[in-house]
Amino acid sequence: MNLISGIKLYIEKMCSESGPGMKILLLDKETTSIISMAFSQSDMLQREVYLFERLDSGRSNERLKYLKCIVFIRPTKQNIQLLATELRNPKYSAYFIYFSNIIPRTDIKYLAECDESESVREVKELYADYLCVNPNLFSLSLPNCMTNLNWLPDALTRSVQGITAVLLSLKLNPVIRYRAGSQVAQLLAKLIYDQTTKESALFDFRSNVDGAAPPLLLLLDRRDDPVTPLLHQWSYQAMVHELLQIRNNRVDLSERPNVPKEFKEVVLSGDQDEFYGSNMYANYGEIGSTIKQLMDEFQRKANDHKKVESIADMKNFIESYPQFKKMSGTVQKHLCVIGELSGLTTKRNLFEVSELEQEIACKAEHSAQLQRIKKLIADERVSIDDAVKLVTLYALRYERHANCDTSGLLQIIKMRGGNTQIVPALIEYAGTHVRQGDLFNMVRITDAVKLTRHLIKGLKGVENVFTQHTPLLKETLDDIFKGRDLEPQYPAINSELVPFRRPPQELVVFIIGGATYEEALTVHQLNNAGHKVILGGTTIHNSQSFISEALMATTGTQFKHTKSMLKYCNPDNL
């Protein structure tokens, strides 16, 4: 169960099936990013793919009849139309056509009628239709999937296709469970189920040789856990995404001052960059010491190279130069990124902010926290975005608290000129009236097991104040692997496959409304413990993108639960 190798194997298949010879790869916008997540340009050069062309833009009319053309596109109406035009007037000698998802037979017929010069050699569906971020994490790159608290139709279709592709590329025919009470999850589950039954021949994988429990697809709703994406994260990958934004494995540093020219755009791919691969889940503190080691090693090597005295030294230098160059590139790149991170951390006073964020998320001490929030958000060193996030966390946590003083906090935000709309929007999006489960560990005296667990946790104390919080997902996954009864909270749509109280061998989790890198870390830890879990989401969120998704999702809805806050909101935002 590795998404990156899933995509890689597909692409390698494409390249090898077309035989030897110079090749061009014809892509659309989305397949371009799919491929770029798994392969670098030099990887493609090695496979004799020398040119890349977009089917949907900037086509030239140059005919290169000695090139083979590998077409890898999503099966959209527009793409089919464009491909038909291309086939009627072929520019390359042979076409190997691969669709990234299930395509209607009528479209194949249409294309066949257009291939008048017999240039098509292969027509296939290969289900590489998702962005593989990490080996256990995929995204569909849908920054907004809801409007008016329901699915955007395009996003729904794309999600069905993306999840279907994940299942097919990993050869899984799963039990489908969805979050009870979540309309969006239920609808998605139904559509995926329809797809698997309609294409039952495709999903007919020889399953359960040894009678193992079938795989499980779990569809969750982001609104059950709005806290995780709001918290500041301290693991490398999550932190980079929070502070600098990762898009398709790329970090844009061009806006930052003092960044050297060659690092205006940095590629962070664990597959190609070994340092990143083994440190993406490391803490900020750990990564500092690791990069220092790397620096030392690099300096030692650099020193070796400095004293080039004899011919032999020179020869050695030339011989090891390529590796040296590569290594220096890696070191400089990560130094540059970490430098930016540390600059932002100090500038925005993030240690203090993060500590308070974690406290709010994990401990119920209303009055003390309220005082600290008031003090912090009035502090000019704390950025207005962070202040809004703190208030949002507070409002989510103490929504039903007797002395809840969200209004007072909103007033301070308003005075600082922040967007006060965000807080009520998030409550409408993911307040207690929507959420299921106990996000904040609201321990009731009746639940003896939970109570003791909580007490023990309290006695042990916390190792690290910045990483106290564990996402709700962890609890959910633990329940699943312990074989607890899932039916009440996560009913199955195809119950005929459900095994009797046995944990699944393979688990695919999909979060509607976006996953986070912190949850990816949770999944990673479970995988290290021997489970097979894959996490996906409509997108990968950081706090900013999550807030804008919540704002989008609540546009057009009547705010029913936050009337008391509305008077503090900027009138132009309403």
Place this chain on the structure above:
Amino acid sequence: MSSNPFESEEEPSTASDEILEGFLCPICRADLKSIDFLTEHFARQHAEEEDALKSVFKDIFTKAKKKILNNFEDDRERAVAGAPAASSNAGAGAAAGSKASNARTRFNVYNFMSRQTVGAERSYLEYFQTVRNPRLERYASETNKLIIRLHRLLKDLPMDAVQRKQHEQQTVPWLDGSSVKLCPNCAKSFHIARRQHHCRLCGGIMCHDCSRFLPLENAMQLASLSAIRSEPLHQLQQHEDRAIRLCQHCLWLLDTRQDMQESRTCRPLLAQVYEQIRQLQQDVTPDLEMYQKIVNSLHEGETIFTLADAGALRGKIGQVAEQIDLRSKRILTIHSEPGSREEALKKAIRLSCVQAIKERMLSLPPLPDEALIRQIQERKRMETEQRILTEQRMAMEAYERAGHTVGPSTIADQSSGSFAQGSDLQSLNNWSAPQAANTKFSVDDPLIEQINIIKGYIKQARQDMNFDVVETLELNLRELQREVYERQRNSQT
């Protein structure tokens, strides 16, 4: 396949004398090629057979499945996943091992790429072809007809306009235009200003605006007529006279044919040079592996290869690299429009060549120097001596324990065996060599003669840089030399 458990499923009553092998269906005796197909076939085709029969087979199936599946799956997975696993494991293994205990971090997740097969797929090629091919066949026969007509038309095309028209009408009967009031293509009415015209290949009617013209030169080429007769053609002045009037459809058919021929035979200079580069890259791959092996062997302190061998091979690889470099530069010099795709292609090829040279050929591990090798060999020799000593001691002890039962005869047996091996080698390599006189009393030991011959071969192989052969020969030489030594010692005692 003799151990294939499926064979036992043949019903004895219906079985003929002929022995069938493979994944046979027990009922219809069809060969299903793989276990997956067989189970599927059985489930689908014979689902309604009597229950008794079914249960019997089910039993056999599950047993056999268990037995076979393990092997098969492993093989398949290994075949598919072997390559990516090997590459990613080496580098990251260290990182994973050292820090695995820290659950939060430092576990390079990119190690787990092995054991994954390529995902599901579905091919539409067959369906695509059933839609496309009949159409193409129709076009092909139509086009062939046109070309035959074109050939006849052009063969003795008269210069004179009137004669030419007659000739054209003789070859292709023109449609009678008296009842055609409108142009079939653009639906405009014919009158004095818009006269009827005929396609010279199908005889169809169209107006002048809908006519297309195929230049005679192109037409000659299409009809594969030589250009000898092209001289008088130049005399034809007017544009329309130097071309053949065609309807759109016929011209399109001819164009498509020309296009397909072109794309099948298109091999410009760029493609040719590129092929040379690929060939060079392919040829050098075994050399690179061999070099790695030689360097490893030198570092191990073995004496099969010499430093000179490695140096020579390195030189050879360097030469190939140079040739590739040269050719990729040559590709760059081929003319193309600036800013065109061809230009980008040339640059990409050059880039990939430079990369390949840098990563595969120039980054070869450096050779150890003479002194270091001697040092390693010395150490190795010491170790071997040490080991031999201990082994001897142990052998002695064992010998004493066994109570002198083992005689020296075993050694003699061994010697004849390895001598046979030596002569095998001779025939195997097919190099002519004088047959050694195999007499027991000859003064020259045949073994020594053999050794000399092999030494000659090794020298020759070294010159040819045939290091695989050098390796086998060296190993054989070792054995022979040891043999001679043993014999001498035996004869002394």
